[in-house]
Amino acid sequence: MNCSSRIVLIIIISGRSDPHNVEALFLLGNLHYDHGFYDAAIVCFDRAAELDSGRTEVLFNRANSYSRKGVHEDAISGYTMVLAIQPVH
Numbered sequence: 001m002n003c004s005s006r007i008v009l010i011i012i013i014s015g016r017s018d019p020h021n022v023e024a025l026f027l028l029g030n031l032h033y034d035h036g037f038y039d040a041a042i043v044c045f046d047r048a049a050e051l052d053s054g055r056t057e058v059l060f061n062r063a064n065s066y067s068r069k070g071v072h073e074d075a076i077s078g079y080t081m082v083l084a085i086q087p088v089h
Helices: 001-015 024-035 040-049 056-069 072-085
Strands: none
Touching: 024 040, 024 056, 040 056, 056 072
């Protein structure tokens, strides 16, 4: 098992062992996004946003996922939320 496979495994285990771990959910969402699994990424980002609604990275990446899926209204809504929380993003 190479290093990046180990990292992925650690992130997955962390997210499953502690479903309240915002960082693990965020990282797992990023992994899904990077591999083109936008629906799975959105699920992770949604859960992370439920736990920490002010974390703009989560909201921004969720909006990016919606954009990649072509769901532009949800993407724009997400970007608007980010700008409302952090006007200089």
